[in-house]
Amino acid sequence: MIDLYTSPTPNGRKVSIALEELGVDYTVKPISLGKDEQHAPEFLAISPNGKIPAIVDHDTGNTMMESGAILLYLADKTGQLMPTEPVRYWQALEWLMWQMAGPGPMLGQVHHFVKFNAGKSAYAEERYLAEGQRLYGVLDRRLAEREYIVDEYSIVDIAVWPWISRFNWQTIDITAFPNVTRWYTAIAGRPAVQRGYSIPRDAGPIPMPGD
Numbered sequence: 001m002i003d004l005y006t007s008p009t010p011n012g013r014k015v016s017i018a019l020e021e022l023g024v025d026y027t028v029k030p031i032s033l034g035k036d037e038q039h040a041p042e043f044l045a046i047s048p049n050g051k052i053p054a055i056v057d058h059d060t061g062n063t064m065m066e067s068g069a070i071l072l073y074l075a076d077k078t079g080q081l082m083p084t085e086p087v088r089y090w091q092a093l094e095w096l097m098w099q100m101a102g103p104g105p106m107l108g109q110v111h112h113f114v115k116f117n118a119g120k121s122a123y124a125e126e127r128y129l130a131e132g133q134r135l136y137g138v139l140d141r142r143l144a145e146r147e148y149i150v151d152e153y154s155i156v157d158i159a160v161w162p163w164i165s166r167f168n169w170q171t172i173d174i175t176a177f178p179n180v181t182r183w184y185t186a187i188a189g190r191p192a193v194q195r196g197y198s199i200p201r202d203a204g205p206i207p208m209p210g211d
């Protein structure tokens with residue numbers, strides 16, 4: 001049994017979607033970022049960086065923060081959602097690191113400046129929006145010749161997809177990236193993704209291109 005400490009955000013949804021896809025039993029422990037629960041001493045004991053998501057695996061005693069590490073841990077624990085063939089295995093690590101260093105923090109800044117603090121810094125809005133658009137282009141080119149980011153559906157798609165699901169917040173026209181749109185729509189149709197998207201609470205329907 002795993003405890004998942006999470007909030008309805010892209011980083012949180014990576015782990016709830018992975019747990020749903022893997023069919024692992026878990027208990028949801030909602031953390032209210034608005035109430036600053038991420039800085040409570042009992043949560044910092046599990047997640048020293050004071051951010052969600054985090055897990056406690058009661059089978060092993062492992063306590064983990066950082067969504068990329070958690071996804072790797074779950075794939076390793078279950079033997080699923082990670083390519084085993086060496087070339088693809090390293091490609092998966094490469095693109096997982098790309099997500100953690102690129103779309104995660106950069107689109108996070110787009111949410112901060114463009115969605116929630118519009119008008120406070122034109123420079124930051126332009127800079128992060130341009131970088132966000134560039135990253136959508138990188139993903140679109142990667143998906144031009146393959147169905148999923150490392151060919152087979154994996155934790156890499158699960159790491160990237162929740163960030164793209166905020167395309168409306170980002171004011172990015174997802175339909176200008178046809179391969180991203182095709183990939184996004186296919187993943188949005190997966191029942192496990194729909195269940196994981198609604199953790200820790202129902203957030204309404206998944207945003208769809210063209211809605």
Ligand SMILES: N[C@@H](CCC(=O)N[C@@H](CS)C(=O)NCC(=O)O)C(=O)O
Pocket residue numbers: 009010011012033038050051052053065066067068104
């Ligand atoms: N690199 C971390 C980032 C985690 C992160 O930024 N979590 C956000 C929510 S998406 C958070 O907990 N924010 C609360 C805060 O910054 O106080 C990961 O991928 O797990």
